[in-house]
Amino acid sequence: MKNQELARIFGEIAEYLEMEGVRFKPYAYQKAALTLAALQEDVGEVYRRSGLKGLRAIPGVGESIASKIEEYLTSGKIAYYEEFKRKLPIDLDAIIRVEGMGPKKAKVLYEKLGVTTLEELEEAARSHKIAPLFGFGDKTEENILEAIEFLKRSTGRFLLGEILPIAQGVLAKLEALPEVTTVSTAGSLRRMKETIGDVDFLAISAEPAKVMDFFVSLPGVVKVWGKGGTKASVRLQQGLDMDLRVIPAQSYGAALQYFTGSKEHNIALRKIALDQGLKLSEYGLFKGSEAVAATSEEEVYHALGLPYIPPELREDRGEIAAARAGRLPALIGYQDIRGDLHVHSDWDGGANSLAEIAAAGQRLGYEYIGIADHTKFLKIERGLDEEALLARNLEIDRLNRSFEKAGLSFRLLKGCEANIMADGAIDIVDEVLAQLDFVIAGIHSHFKMNREQMTARLVTAMQNPHVDIISHPTGRIIKRRDEYAIDLETILTVARDTGTVLEINSYPERLDLNDLNIRRAKEMGIRMVISTDAHQIDQLNLMIYGLGQARRGWAEKADIINAWSVTDLLQSLKKPAAGQL
């Protein structure tokens, strides 16, 4: 699938055009890049099916970009892009990551000083060659060096799962201040993106100065970047930056909308405003100088003729068109989960007993928890063999009887997370699989197989009538390991045809399926399960991260089997074919 490669190339072309000072074209290429990056279908498939005409039907793709896509698909290169790279052989990607450096400055530094890499940029600044240039100065040179230092130290974006607990702690402290009327997070955190750059807070307060003082002296603050009357910016010892803005109550909604983003969503909204003779900014929606809407987000959306759009959808991935057409999904809610189907007990490498897990599940208000212990191939996790699985089942039966006797509407379900071997076989015999309420199967070995083999391996597993769920289907570990080489279209098609459920794994490093894949699966009518993969009961709380991704993937209750009652859930799983038992 070439979508991401093409998106990257068009994004770079946009930067090159920006360098040349070309007007408007960069915007067009940028838009095409964003559309391609978010496109569900393989662009090559679109081309094979409907040719240039099909490509041009993609929003933001016209005659010129369509022919460039064609050129790339047929020859592997785009001459227009190669020409730019030849003329301006700059590592743009690296250089514009330096705060304050953009394409224009990069071009000047290349032409005057021959700077093409981050190292050369640093060298030029250190030897004071930049300050004397026209349009630059001492301060710019200093800032470049500081920004490069920051880049070297920073680890890039943080996992949502690392940041949300920290942000919730700060939020609670701000909420507790008597001077604070209202406070909320904004930005990518509020949209539940899988990784977060920095954290934004917005607050209403009659005494902003006191709130600022409190914010910059929070425990864990190691540096105050800036502190003014209504805005402060700090760094925490974890290396994370946080911003706080105090907003007047009358424009809080417009500010919350604005600072929640995404940028692309906001741009699209402002266009709608313009079409209606209105102007949208962080201060409100204006007709001339009169504010039409500003105090709440709902008001802003309604004044634009749209229903409220939940933050998780605000990525300019079609949510505005859906809102206009009255076809926004009724997203699964954070309270809709009725159980967790992927929990490891101390029968395998997990930390807690079945009774402890059941008690934790009841505290969460769950109706069921599925015990999905590892199976025998996974020695390192003390995976269970057939005999151990059956013994564990007896204990689950015993516990369930005691819950029933106590009048509790809670039960443990008997499952396992079996291993999909290199040939697609499952490491537990069918007779035992058939005695479980559900079977999850996942890949835990041989990660480096080629695309055909890996796809065939998963297809074989899904065709097994005992396999109900595939865990962490793509295998990616954020910032550490890429997806397995798989043909996801084939996987999705077979999942649909065999009625196999795909997991949305809530581990912050996994979030697998991710938001875009969840959306593709949903559109194909594939059912999913949001699971924590908890190895200790504290991790049952990871559910929120999977839920966030499910919402970002437009999932509704009907798409997520553990938002259903235990009866509906069990009925929806595959039945072993007759004669297989």
Added chain:
DNA sequence: GCCGTTTTCGGCCCGACTGTTTTCAGTCG
């Protein structure tokens, strides 16, 4: 270069900040 429930030509997102300039370009979010 793309696009059109006003448009096939004339538009294309907004405001603030910074550092450099004597009125503004570049960058950022």
